[in-house]
Amino acid sequence: MTIALQNIGIAVRDLEEAIAFFTDLGLAVLGRDTVSGSWADTAVGLDGNHARIALLQTPDGHGRIELFEYIHPAAIETEPTLPHEIGMHRVAFSVDDLDAALEIAARHGCLPLRGAAEYEGIYRLTYLRGPSGILVMLAQDLRRS
Structure with a gap:
């Protein structure tokens, strides 16, 4: 079996704001879409999953970030992760x-x-x-x- 990192997914409050930040740093938008439907519900494990997404890539072509802004269900605000907390970090x-x-x-x-x-x-x-x-x-x- 082979394995390769596909992308890092990050839920954001404002998709356009996040795209502007990352593109100004040098990433390029590879594509945008709106996802929903039973396939999205199944894959993500969330009923009624509906989100706007954008896939960005680093200039070297190796790193990708998928940004997503939830339409439904409503996004849940959480405290920003601290450097010493367990979980997705940075x-x-x-x-x-x-x-x-x-x-x-x-x-x-x-x-x-x-x-x-x-x-x-x-x-x-x-x-x-x-x-x-x-x-x-x-x-x-x-x-x-």
């Missing part, structure tokens, strides 16, 4: 210029939790809250700079 991106990526994030009102840190001269990285409270890690490989 989405992480390599960037070639952390300062430029942080400027883009700031234009969307998304700021680092504490600031950027350097790890042993190898990486400069930070966590920030993206749209809908998504925890996003941005990391610059200093060996390539």
